[in-house]
Amino acid sequence: xxxxxxxxxxxxxxxxxxxxxxxxxxxxxxxxxxxxxxxxxxxxxxxxxxxxxxxxxxxxxxxxxxxxxxxxx
Amino acid sequence: xxxxxxxxxxxxxxxxxxxxxxxxxxxxxxxxxxxxxxxxxxxxxxxxxxxxxxxxxxxxxxxxxxxxxxxxx
DNA sequence: TAATTATTTATCGTTTAACGATAAATAATT
DNA sequence: AATTATTTATCGTTAAACGATAAATAATTA
Numbered sequence: 001x002x003x004x005x006x007x008x009x010x011x012x013x014x015x016x017x018x019x020x021x022x023x024x025x026x027x028x029x030x031x032x033x034x035x036x037x038x039x040x041x042x043x044x045x046x047x048x049x050x051x052x053x054x055x056x057x058x059x060x061x062x063x064x065x066x067x068x069x070x071x072x073x
Numbered sequence: 074x075x076x077x078x079x080x081x082x083x084x085x086x087x088x089x090x091x092x093x094x095x096x097x098x099x100x101x102x103x104x105x106x107x108x109x110x111x112x113x114x115x116x117x118x119x120x121x122x123x124x125x126x127x128x129x130x131x132x133x134x135x136x137x138x139x140x141x142x143x144x145x146x
Numbered sequence: 147t148a149a150t151t152a153t154t155t156a157t158c159g160t161t162t163a164a165c166g167a168t169a170a171a172t173a174a175t176t
Numbered sequence: 177a178a179t180t181a182t183t184t185a186t187c188g189t190t191a192a193a194c195g196a197t198a199a200a201t202a203a204t205t206a
Contacts, residue, residue: 002125017152018153030194033153037153037154037155042115042193043115043116044162044163045114053138057138059076060131063121063136065125065132101165101166102181103166103183107183115163117164117191120164
């Protein structure tokens with residue numbers, strides 16, 4: 001799980017609640033909550049696009065790749 | 074279609090062919106070609122993660138949001 | 147601290163579409 | 177011309193988003 005979701009960060013930055021984002025994006029608050037808490041393993045571009053549009057941000061603000069650290073032997 | 078894929082750009086930058094990327098990422102060259110040419114409408118994080126790992130890049134290097142321009146009336 | 151609101155979790159069902167496999171077509175290279 | 181690389185096309189399988197609903201938890205406010 002090296003792709004992590006940073007939706008919470010952008011939402012906090014924009015001071016936007018989950019319910020408001022849900023209404024404006026057109027995705028249920030349940031599913032947005034899953035996105036927000038990293039409980040999804042894929043994303044449709046239609047959803048990503050709507051989120052970026054409403055939050056005025058880029059995919060890179062929401063999706064982050066964190067390399068698995070190689071544990072020292 | 075405001076989310077556009079920039080995999081081709083990163084691959085060119087890294088001078089990596091589709092077949093090599095396919096082998097190293099573990100996704101068929103057919104499906105990687107679809108990704109590369111923007112013929113998919115979603116992506117699994119497992120795939121995105123593998124691509125970012127092999128190409129040593131971030132999701133933001135591959136996914137870009139381009140706002141639909143509001144045509145002047 | 148009770149009431150209200152917001153967020154998260156849990157099921158279930160539907161539907162979308164990634165992804166693999168294969169074959170074939172096209173493009174690029176040698 | 178031959179080889180290699182990439183793209184396109186079908187088909188089938190499977191993963192999982194997403195909706196709907198209900199319930200649980202968390203946070204806020206009166």
